[in-house]
Amino acid sequence: MTEKLAPARVTSRMSLVLFHPLMSVAISVTLVAAFLAVSIGANFSRSHTDSQRQTEMIARMVASDLAAGDMAGVERVFEAAGQDALALVSPKGRHLAGEPELLDRGRTLFAPVIHDGREIAKLHSHELSAFRMQTPVWLVALICVSAILVAAVFGYLYSQRLVRDIAAIEQDIDRVAHQARDPGRQFGSFAELQRLRLHTVRTLRSLLRERDDLRSLAYHHPVTGLPNLAALQEYLERILPEADEHSSVCFMFINLDRFGRACEMLGAGPGNALLAKAAERMKAELAKISGQGLIHVEETRLAHLHSDDFGVFLSGLSSRKDASLVARAMRAAFVKPFNLDGRRITLGLSGGIVMAPEDGDRAEDLMRRGRIALSSLRDEGRTGFRFFTPRLDRVAKGRLQLETDMRRALARDEFEPFFQPKIDFRTGRVSGCEALARWTRKDGSSVSPGAFIPVAEESGLIDEIGQRILYRSCEAAVGWLREGLSIPVAVNVSPSQVARPDFRDLVTGTLAQTGLPPKFLELEITESVAVSDPKKFESVMHPLKAMGVRLAIDDFGTGHSNLSILSRLNFDVFKIDRQFIAGLDGHDSAPAIVEMILAMGESLGLETVAEGIETPEQARFLRRRGCTLGQGFLYARALCESEFRDFAESWNQRRSGARRAQAG
Ligand code: C2E
Ligand code: MG
Ligand code: MG
Secondary structure, three states, X not given: OOOOOOOOOOOOHHHHHHOOHHHHHHHHHHHHHHHHHHHHHHHHHHHHHHHHHHHHHHHHHHHHHHHOOOHHHHHHHHHHHOOXXXXXXXXXXXXXXXXXXXXXXOOEEEEEEEEOOEEEEEEEEEOXXXXXXXXXXXXXXXXXXXXXXXXXXXXXXXXXXXXHHHHHHHHHHHHHHHHOOOOOOOOOOHHHHHHHHHHHHHHHHHHHHHHHHHHHHHHXXXXXXXXXXXXXXXXXXXXXXXXXXOOEXXXXXXXXXXXXXXXXXXXXXXXXXXXXXXXXXXXHHHHHHHHHOOOOOOEEEEEEEEOOEEEEEEEEEOOHHHHHHHHHHHHHHOOOOEEEOXXXXXXXXXXXXXXXXXXXXXXXXXXXXXXXHHHHHHHOOOOOEEEOOHHHHHXXXXXXXXXXXXXXXXXXXXXXXXXXXXXXXXXXXXXXXXXXXXXXOOOOOEEOHHHHHHHHHHHOOHHHHHHHHHHHHHHHHHHHHHOOOOOOEEEXXXXXXXXXXXXXXXXXXXXXXHOOOHHHEEEEEEHHHXXXXXXXXXXXXXXXXXXXXXXXXXXXXXXXXXXXHHHHOOOOEEEEOHHHHHHHHOOOOHHHHHHHHHHHHHHHOOEEEEEOOOOHHHHHHHHHOOOOEEEOOOOOOOEOHHHHHHHHHHHHHHHHHHHHHHHO
């Protein structure tokens, strides 16, 4: 159990300074001094004013004596003034009476001696007294003592408080040090504590800053800076309770069309730049839509969810029609190609549309259902936008059920290969076969690969299924060999199998365990796997090829072949996709494409296999154009192991018989 740290009770810097004992004493002393200064000043100015007033009064008396010519009167006035002796100076600076030296001693006061409105002399007097204490001494003493007492109490209280704080900090430090397996540092001095406190404040500030940065990171996508999945989810949870049938909320789960291919072409860095441009364009289009006011929408929000998945949220829509108008406008905005370093790249937008509250009232459901609607569209090989319907949910649940069933089927070993023969056009004999996975349930019903292979690829179960099919196919081929039937077997390999780091070892291990000579194994791989990362592909396949394993490009012509890469990758076989073979009967471009592939195969010295041959006309066309092998229902469907062996034996015997008859 971790012990919770009590927060260190370190007082604020200001209070530490104010409550420092020395500071308290200084404040108190200053207060006392200020008090004394004020009272002394008050006394002094009062005595000064008194002296001035007295001097003026004497000046008036002297003026009247002078006016009366009574110099004796003047003398009497001087005598009465006594120690505060006075001197009378005429306007010309002559001393008339009193003590002339008085003027040289200390501060003087003066008053004009006025007669008949005329200054007849100036009366100087020594200031009566410098300071006459009027405040009682005992009061001053009392105040001083009180001030000192206050300072002492302050100091005492502060030191107590400081001692408590230090003790708390030391306790915390000890605890931290103990937790960090540090024997503990001593933080004795006040300065050290101050440093510690400053450090703590700084750390706290940077932690707060980092928390803000982290919060921003946690809620924004690093590539586009748009709000991310977490931000959108939070927002939806907040806004969804307000949605009702009058004011719908719409969520669109959007994915970019052709983005994967663009990345294969551009690489990761420019791929991110392309994502940022696509996000900008979506944002601008949404702003335009809400700005124009043609579609009634209260609020629009765009979020970057993951890779090239985006989420658009619209509130205040009046109908589904408005939502599809927005989708159409967004799609139209992507017609114009993007310009990336001089390269023109055209992307597209596809999406699943979900309305709240009718399709769901929880963020999680809306996102899942939007994704389901988009997947259903993509599964049909289409692009565009599709509204979610409960039927799609059932289909998705069906897929989930299929996945669960597949796991169980793997445990019960219900997957096995069936073998479809390949006929050599040159000899007319069965010279190979393709292993095709079949799933036969315990109750005898079967599931077609078209239904389960895509789900197996999505769920990752294809790796295990593929490995089982590989093993059983090699086992079967070894069995035929033992029976004198040398027929190589071609096994389909999924992209995720090739991507596994142990793929090569799995293949070589299987060959070693079953004892099949490598030249009797052919791996069928789709073009996209080979072209997406040619270097890696070559590094995986090269050792297998060196052993004698053959390599075939499956469904050739359906992908976006990069012929220069393909020709470098050292394939042995081109398998022409069955859609072109089916097209041979029509008047479209299929015959020209097939001819072109055959010519290319021939010039590269490769074997060419036409798959899906159903009619003798198709077979004839292909044979005449130099196709080397044919595969299709015209000859046989995929057969189980024993059926295949019987078929191959009887077919080849018939061919040999026919040849002999021809020769005879
Ligand atoms: P594919 O590799 O192109 O296999 C050929 C498909 O064409 C097979 O479908 C086969 O039954 C079908 N076919 C053969 N001849 C004809 C014909 O004359 N007419 C028509 N209309 N179809 C014909 P199947 O067995 O349903 O397999 C579908 C796809 O499933 C295969 O296409 C392959 O891509 C995949 N698949 C099958 N088995 C495996 C496997 O063991 N591993 C992996 N990874 N994929 C597999
Ligand atoms: Mg195949
Ligand atoms: Mg194929």
